[in-house]
Amino acid sequence: MRKFVKKNLRVFVSILLIVIALQFSVRAKTPFTPYRQIMWAVSTVTFFAADTFTKSVSGLSRFMEDYFFLVNVARENKELKDEVGKLREQAGRVEELKSENERLRVMLRQKSKIQDEGVVARVISYDLTPWSSGFFVDLGKRDGIEPGMAAILPEGVAGRVYRVFPTSSLVISIKDHRFAIDVRIQRTRLRCILKGTGTGCQLKYVRTTDDLKEGDVLITTGFEGYFPTGVQAGIVSKTREEKGSIFRRVDVVPYVDLRKLETVYIVKGTSSPSGGGAVR
Amino acid sequence: MKKKIYPFIVPLGIAFFGLLLNILACNRIFPKYLIVDFPLLITAYFAFFDNSEVSILPVIILATFRDIMSGGNMGSFFFATLSFFFFARYFYRKLYVENELFLLMAVFALMTLESISVLVINYATYDFVPNLLYPLTEMIRISINSLLAVPIFYALMRRTGLRAYEI
Numbered sequence: 001m002r003k004f005v006k007k008n009l010r011v012f013v014s015i016l017l018i019v020i021a022l023q024f025s026v027r028a029k030t031p032f033t034p035y036r037q038i039m040w041a042v043s044t045v046t047f048f049a050a051d052t053f054t055k056s057v058s059g060l061s062r063f064m065e066d067y068f069f070l071v072n073v074a075r076e077n078k079e080l081k082d083e084v085g086k087l088r089e090q091a092g093r094v095e096e097l098k099s100e101n102e103r104l105r106v107m108l109r110q111k112s113k114i115q116d117e118g119v120v121a122r123v124i125s126y127d128l129t130p131w132s133s134g135f136f137v138d139l140g141k142r143d144g145i146e147p148g149m150a151a152i153l154p155e156g157v158a159g160r161v162y163r164v165f166p167t168s169s170l171v172i173s174i175k176d177h178r179f180a181i182d183v184r185i186q187r188t189r190l191r192c193i194l195k196g197t198g199t200g201c202q203l204k205y206v207r208t209t210d211d212l213k214e215g216d217v218l219i220t221t222g223f224e225g226y227f228p229t230g231v232q233a234g235i236v237s238k239t240r241e242e243k244g245s246i247f248r249r250v251d252v253v254p255y256v257d258l259r260k261l262e263t264v265y266i267v268k269g270t271s272s273p274s275g276g277g278a279v280r
Numbered sequence: 281m282k283k284k285i286y287p288f289i290v291p292l293g294i295a296f297f298g299l300l301l302n303i304l305a306c307n308r309i310f311p312k313y314l315i316v317d318f319p320l321l322i323t324a325y326f327a328f329f330d331n332s333e334v335s336i337l338p339v340i341i342l343a344t345f346r347d348i349m350s351g352g353n354m355g356s357f358f359f360a361t362l363s364f365f366f367f368a369r370y371f372y373r374k375l376y377v378e379n380e381l382f383l384l385m386a387v388f389a390l391m392t393l394e395s396i397s398v399l400v401i402n403y404a405t406y407d408f409v410p411n412l413l414y415p416l417t418e419m420i421r422i423s424i425n426s427l428l429a430v431p432i433f434y435a436l437m438r439r440t441g442l443r444a445y446e447i
Contacts, residue, residue: 021358
């Protein structure tokens with residue numbers, strides 16, 4: 001027996017390591033502090049090098065693009081100026097509506113709930129493994145980022161902070177299989193769970209009798225404590241009944257195009273109905 | 281001193297710059313299945329060609345790289361990479377045949393094993409069901425990695441002076 005163990009020691013060590021890896025993969029947090037500190041140090045160096053490298057290559061390619069496409073700059077400049085004018089006009093109208101809204105809230109003796117604090121983070125890299133869908137941003141623990149915080153864009157929900165390093169964070173996207181949020185169908189006010197599938201999103205626990213149709217817009221409820229209320233999450237693209245199931249299979253297309261991500265807004269504290277900030 | 285450090289620094293450098301290239305490729309929306317997992321290939325290289333016990337040290341660094349750049353929970357890919365290293369070393373010693381085809385098949389088998397393990401974990405933990413294209417993309421990814429492994433291993437072997445085990 002002893003001889004057998006000694007002969008196959010590497011296999012036993014491998015199996016032990018797999019068991020440890022499994023334990024870590026199903027646990028959300030690890031109490032193993034020394035390893036975390038080593039990883040933080042390595043991550044700081046890696047992301048600094050990656051950022052410098054990416055910036056250098058991007059700078060070089062931008063210079064080439066600028067050089068070759070200089071001809072179109074004057075025309076584009078004029079178009080952009082026109083657009084800025086229109087947007088300023090629209091912003092003025094939005095401000096007017098906002099102040100009117102505030103006045104109405106005071107009249108209704110409701111406290112204003114527009115208290116969501118946050119920071120804008122730049123996307124520096126994407127998750128390199130094929131088994132998950134996420135991206136890294138340039139803000140981390142030092143900037144007050146915590147696991148669980150919501151990442152949103154003007155278009156809608158982008159993801160949720162999953163791991164935090166000193167100067168960077170990993171955000172799992174809305175399509176990741178670990179992502180799930182509480183949402184409401186805007187038309188019918190029906191509450192359900194939006195879950196990532198790895199390649200898209202699905203609505204869970206929608207009964208066959210529930211009123212739902214293709215094109216319905218989903219908004220966040222904020223009940224889970226991470227996301228502000230009323231942020232658009234996606235649109236129902238396909239719905240079908242499955243044999244022998246009381247629930248419907250509902251496919252959802254997120255509003256945010258993850259291929260075009262450059263910056264995201266990380267919500268640090270939300271005034272969601274659950275009353276909590278971003279907690280895990 | 282230089283001779284002692286060289287066999288570790290060169291592969292680690294390749295893994296690190298490969299990682300930077302991967303980050304750049306991903307930012308340019310390169311499909312994930314065309315990305316070469318340099319830290320894993322270099323881990324396999326240490327398992328196959330470095331007989332010394334010290335080779336665990338660069339492998340720890342490589343495992344940390346993989347753990348940082350993966351979307352998994354903290355520590356999961358670190359231990360998975362170490363496990364990959366010990367498995368690779370064990371089976372290579374048992375089945376060693378000195379040719380390129382064997383190297384290619386060994387890397388292919390180990391990466392397939394890792395891919396299936398992660399899939400099973402994701403299914404068991406998060407109810408993750410892959411789409412129909414998933415096996416195809418994984419096959420492409422593993423094939424590209426295995427095909428690149430052979431020239432990388434031989435180039436490193438020539439450069440660092442490390443030889444495969446003698447049975």
